[in-house]
Amino acid sequence: MDEGSIRKESQNGSCSHIRDVLTEEQQPAKATVLQKDVGLFSGICLIVGTMIGSGIFISPKSVLLxxxxVGPCLVIWAACGVLATLGALCYAELGTMITKSGAEYSYLMAAYGPVVAxxxxxxxxxxxxxxxxxxxTLSFAEYASTPFYHGCTPPVIVTKCLSAAAILLIVAVNCLSVKLASYVQNFFTAxxxxxxxxxxxxxxxxxxxxxxxxxxxxxxGTPLSVGAIGLAFYNGLFAYDGWNQLNFITEELKDPYRNLPLAIIIGIPLVSVCYVLVNIAYFSVMTPTELLQSPAVAVTFGDRVLYPLSWVVPLFVVFSTFGAANGSCFTAGRLAYVSGREGHMVKILSxxxxxxYTPSPALIxxxxxAICYIIPADINTLINYFSFATWGFYGLAALALIVMRFTRKDLHRPVKVPIVIPGLIVLVSCYLVLAPIIDKPELEYLYCAIFIFSGLLLYYPLIHLKVKWARKIMREFTFLSLLGVSLFEFFKK
Known part of the structure; x- marks a missing residue:
């Protein structure tokens, strides 16, 4: 058995480091880069399938709380849809102006330089x-196990084991084939x-x-506080999160100048309408108190309206959350891959x-x-923690669009949105980041900020100063990882 060497090819001005163990019958080499296998329909399914996941089946309780x-709850759901659409329009301009995968990473690099990226x-x-x-995947496990524990909450160990199993299966599918992962996404979106x-x-x-x-x-109802509105938007926007997912795979998108904005224009309004109508349907059957007390809102709805076919709801909710997890894994691997390609992560991730033709190390x-995070995970705490940092970066990306209107006038812009839209997204992002902190300061926000800036402790010795001993450790880690992959392929055969 021959072993392929590490090959380097340029991809959008960056080096892509590739290595794999080949079989005895050497195949004709395609370009050793990620292939353009994602069309318009698959792009829409990626957006819709990632947005409609666990959020619409978990967040209704938190948004209402x-x-x-009921009225403010429905208004917030509709407003979240408008914000997601406006944010996605900004990303349509960014994605067609900078046609690199990695979404915010590539845009922050172009606007602010390597440190922020x-x-x-x-x-x-x-x-x-x-x-x-x-x-x-925790949401998937909760809905998958609930029918087997009628009248009580499933044991935590059961939901966490199911969650881990789903993660392993999804990673395996995404490592095997981009087209297979797209087919899975399309099926579960339907x-x-x-x-x-x-x-x-x-x-x-x-x-x-x-x-x-x-x-x-x-x-x-009771008057809303500034912090309560912010937390309601956090949980609503968590359900809408995914509107930027197509920007993570721009390099794999067929005709990105056409398909990226078109997928956004079709996908996000569709999801927004669905979310408002679903919440109205929930309130047609449950009082606000009953909705807050329900362990699984969609399952309770099915039990009251669709009996004896109520089992259909938890089954399809399981499908929904599994499809969203597949979309999340698909795009997450591309970010790690691009970061490794630029030298900001361990080289093996590139x-x-x-x-x-998949970024298997990054996906794995x-x-x-993710498996490490499910061990101590509490869903609502994770949502708040996740949204705090995420909207800070969304705001920086929208600000990058404004900055590059003045600093990168030479860039071709097939899509160009009014500058007031990114300005609005920046203001909303500032509100969503600062309002809950001002209203109710908690240590979790400080921990998040400390973690973000702790990355500088690695950036300066490894990337900026290029300290020899540190980079040697990284090279040894990459070598050992490659050796492990080679041995696995050898014994597999």
Whole structure:
């Protein structure tokens, strides 16, 4: 058996380091870069499939809790859809102006330089992406196990083991083939749109029967505080999170100048309408108190409206959360890959499997971290922690769009949004980051900030100063990792 050497090819001005163990019959080499296998339909499915995941089945309780009444709750859901659409329009301009994968990483690099981009990749690769993966798979496990523990909460050990199993399966699928991962995404997106349609139609039937009392006097409730509105938006926007996912795989998108903005324009308004209608359907059946007390909102809805076919709801919710987890894993691997390619992460993360043309090391690394996060995980705490840092980077990306209007006038802009839109996103991001801290200071926010800036302790010796002993350790780690992969392939054969 011959062993392929490390090959370097230019990809959008950056070196891509590739290594794989080949079989005896050497295959004709395609370009050893990620292939353009994602079309418009798959792009829409990636956006819709990642956005509609666990959020719409978990966040309704939290949004209602912080908003205090049905009316403000529905307004916040609609406002979150508008914000997601405006943010995605900014990303449409950024993605067609800088056609590199990695989303915010590439945009922050172009606007502010390597330090800010590194802090984003450090925070996102190490915490935000794997914690989001963990959140979604924990939700998947909760819904998958609930039917087997009727009347009580599933044991924590069961949900965490199911979550870990889902992570391993999804990582394996994404390592095997980009097309296979896209097919999985397309299938589960169709499944989740089906269950959304079932819930909405059932809610319309209930309302047509005259059961509208839960929607009467919808704005009666306690006055909202600044911090409560911020937390309500946090949880609502968590359900919408995923509107920027297509920007992480720009290099794998066919005709990105056309398909990126078109997928955004089609996908995000579709999700927004679905979310508002689903929440109206929930309130057609449950009072606010009943919704807050429900361990699984969608399952409770199915039990009351669809009996004896109520088992359909938890089954398709499981499909929905699994599809969202697949989309999260798909994009997270690309960020780690691009960061490794630029020298901001361990070099092995930038390697591509020559057999499968997938960034397998980056995908496996993300999965390993996600499994670590499910051990102590509390879903609501993770959502708040996740949103705090995420919206800080969204704001920086929107500000980067404004900055590059003046500093990078030479860049081609196939899509150009009014500058007031990124300005609004910057202001909203500042509010979402600062309002909860001012209203109710907690140590978690300080821990998040400390972790983000602790990345500088690695950046300066390893990347800026290029200290020899530190870089030698990284090279040895990469070599040992490659040796492990080679041995695995040898014994597998």
């Amino acid at each position: 912080y908003s205090g009444a 590194y802090l984003f990749s450090w925070t996102t690769v190490m915490v935000l992406k794997p914690s989001a993966f963990a959140i979604i 499944a989740k749109l089906f269950i959304i349609l079932v819930i909405v139609v059932a809610g319309i039937v209930v309302l047509a029967q005259g059961k509208t009392e839960n929607l009467s006097n919808a704005f009666d 390697y591509i499997s020559l057999k499968h 690394f993300n999965g390993m971290l």
